[in-house]
Amino acid sequence: MSVQHTPAPSITPAVLQRLMDEERAPRMLDVRTPGEFRTAHIPGAYNVPLDTLREHRDELLAHLDEEVVLVCRSGGRAQQAEKALAEAGLPNLRVLDGGMVAWETAGAPVNRGPERWDMERQVRLVAGSIVLATGLAGILVPGLHLIGTAVGAGLTYAALSNSCAMGVLLSKLPYNRGPRPDIRAVIAELRSTR
Template identity: 75%
Template sequence: MTTANDTTFTPAALQHLIKTGQAPRLLDVRTPGEFQTSHIPGACNVPLDTLREHRMELGRHLDENVVLVCRSGARATQAEEALADAGLPNLRVLDGGMMAWEASGAPAIRGPQRWELERQVRLIAGSVVLVSGVVGFFVPGVHLIGTAIGAGLTFAALSNTCAMGMMLSKLPYNRGPRTDIHTVITSLRDRS
């Protein structure tokens, strides 16, 4: 089995396991809206916030044969840390997330298309910076709004978190159907 390191699976390694009938449990930790847009067949959607909140309960229904999936790997790594705190060490993260999965040509279930959170963040942040820069020519001090957005984006990169992304994920457009933890646990029990 080819992995990028001890805690990640490459898309090719995961595809191989799925094709040979040895598929691990796949937990997709993106928002329900992102999950609806595109996900790996057989994946179970457990948004990161829900996973953190119910990690002990989820941990009782999981073993180490789990691969965590998100858009690029960052949220899946955070989910791995949360589940490790719940007593599940040695979980795996899909290296490069859904971006790498889809880039490798692997199968995905597609639903209604919507903009990814990262793209939405770039639109909002860029628009605020642009507008505050233009208005700053006429109203002194408004340019500082763009400076604050730049500081927030810098912090987001350094901390690997994004407050704007978290806020945008709460919008109805991004939420999709609400994740019911009892349905998730029933699904996990059924797949064991």
């Protein structure tokens, strides 16, 4: 019999900002792709992409003994990271409510780098382009429009399951990956800041 996972409580941008102002900021792990992280991230956050976090969660656990806030674009990937770390036995996890979108909307401080499209925008572009192209080409080639239907079904499943296969595939492109964070460097930095 499996144990049902209870999601960790969220933390609002205002509360996190207050903790940072009081110099009581929790550890912040940003689980977005390196490309997204370089575009904009919360000062003091560590970039540990979701797939890296899942692969090295046991190594990370030894260096995350206090409260940890997980950050992504809007909350979905951070919730997946929270589940992975909670299942590994890490307590004191929270997810930034609304992710970077809410953080930036609140006017909180952000370290900025070169502008890149976020993952959600990339998914909309690719999915929309496939549906548009196959819909138009379906006028000449009967049945081709069904590819667009399959993409629509995939997007519906992605919304219902809070996962996105297309986003996972797009995250593997060089545009999104950039230099992968070295987990040893992240762990050394976690160790040295406490």
